[in-house]
Each structure stands twice: as C-alpha cells, then as structure tokens.
C-alpha cells in the first residue's frame with residue numbers, strides 16, 4: 001500500500017513503481033528516499049517484546065510469558081514451538097527466535113543456567129546445529145571442547161547479554177535494531193549532488209530518478225515492449241537514452257552550457273563526468289548550492 005501511494009498518491013491505485021521498494025527504503029546516502037521499511041520496523045518492535053522476556057523479568061507481561069508459555073524458564077524460548085493453542089502474537093514471537101538468537105548471548109559463570117545444546121554461549125552459536133546433535137565430525141567436537149577449557153567458572157550465576165554487532169547494550173533501541181536488521185548497505189557518492197539544502201523537492205526527486213536511470217527514456221520504453229521510434233525527439237540524430245539526454249544530445253547540451261557558463265563551470269558532456277563534477281564542486285557553499293540548483297533545474 002505504501003509503495004502504491006508513493007507513486008500514485010492513492011493507495012487503491014494500480015502499482016506502477018519506477019524504483020524497486022527495496023531501493024526506496026534505503027537512506028538518501030545509500031541511494032534511496034529514506035522511507036522507513038515498515039515490515040522491518042514491525043520486526044524490530046516485536047524483538048523488543050522478546051528483549052522484555054529476557055531482560056525485564058519485573059514486567060508483568062514478561063513474567064506471564066515466562067510462566068505460562070515458557071513453563072518457568074526463559075531458556076525454553078529456544079525450544080518452544082508455535083502452537084494453535086497460543087495467541088497469534090505469541091506464535092509470532094516464537095517464530096522470531098532465529099532472528100533474536102544472535103542478539104541474546106549467555107555469559108557463563110557457574111554454568112548452572114546454561115542449556116548446553118540450545119543457548120547462545122559459545123562462538124559456534126547453537127551447538128545442536130553446529131554439532132548436529134552430537135553426530136558431527138570429530139573436528140567440531142574438539143573445537144567446542146577446547147573452547148570449554150578456556151571458560152573461567154565462578155560462583156556467580158549465568159546471565160544473558162543483549163549484544164548488537166559485538167557491543168553489549170543495557171537498553172533496547174528500536175532504531176538500532178532496525179538498522180541491524182537492515183544489514184550493512186553501501187553508501188552512494190552521488191547523493192550529495194541530489195539531496196541539497198534549499199533544493200527544490202520536485203527537481204531533486206527527478207535528478208534522483210535520472211541518477212538511478214529510471215526515467216522513461218525511449219530505450220527503456222522499448223525495453224518494456226512498447227512500440228516507439230528510438231530516435232531522440234530533441235535532436236533527431238541519435239537514439240534516446242539517459243546518457244544521450246544528459247548531455248550527449250546537442251540540444252540539451254546547449255541548454256546546459258548556457259546554465260553552466262552562468263555558474264562559471266566547464267560543462268562536461270558525459271553523464272558520469274557531469275555527476276562526478278557536481279559531487280566534487282569546490283567551495284564556497286553558496287556557489288555550490290546555486291550550481292547544483294541550476295544543474296538539477298536543467299535536468300528537470
């Protein structure tokens with residue numbers, strides 16, 4: 001519904017997205033629009049409930065979940081299977097255990113609270129899987145045994161730690177978990193030429209589509225199976241594509257040359273070098289902003 005509304009302004013309309021939703025939900029620095037991925041956000045909110053069960057035993061809901069669903073031990077979370085007798089939410093939380101598992105580590109002290117096969121206490125994660133329930137090769141078993149010899153046992157009780165990317169956290173942050181669930185996404189260098197302060201949203205948005213090569217140029221329309229002559233409407237000499245329009249085409253290049261001369265820069269002909277020039281404009285900031293505004297307006 002979000003993606004249809006994004007492109008048509010009407011959630012009931014037919015979806016004609018120009019850019020994949022997986023790109024739209026990236027941040028602007030990563031080449032997206034910075035729209036929140038609600039499915040992942042929902043998952044991050046559900047993980048907060050699992051965090052409550054492990055780390056906030058004083059919560060009435062967490063205490064109820066532990067006693068009634070997990071039969072008195074939070075470790076049972078790793079082995080309790082969804083059931084028809086549970087509520088929809090309970091089953092949803094139980095199904096999320098593989099997502100929660102890497103985040104909830106057991107710190108061993110006296111070893112009494114540790115479920116050897118299922119708790120996340122070793123660098124090999126769930127030993128039930130790693131050692132295939134004891135049927136694995138000797139090499140795996142030796143690795144686990146040698147890890148056990150490095151553990152310093154003490155009188156203290158074992159306890160769970162909430163760890164995100166190797167860092168222990170005392171509090172739950174939905175935003176941090178959302179970023180963790182998104183994974184590491186590479187940033188794009190051209191975002192600074194598109195999303196500018198005091199930019200005109202309509203023009204920035206169009207420049208974003210051009211940067212992604214998602215404008216309906218004739219080469220793309222023909223690629224979708226539509227019947228069109230491929231020739232450029234502006235110069236009538238070469239096939240129309242993103243790279244031809246910006247700025248291989250004589251007509252559009254003349255226009256850009258006019259604007260570029262007012263901005264006191266050398267207008268480059270290829271799209272790649274023009275984009276590169278825009279993201280590395282020299283200071284001062286006011287001249288940068290005006291040049292980028294002129295560039296985006298010409299593209300639009």
Ligand SMILES: [Zn+2]
Pocket residue numbers: 232233234235236237238244245248249250251
């Ligand atoms: Zn042309």
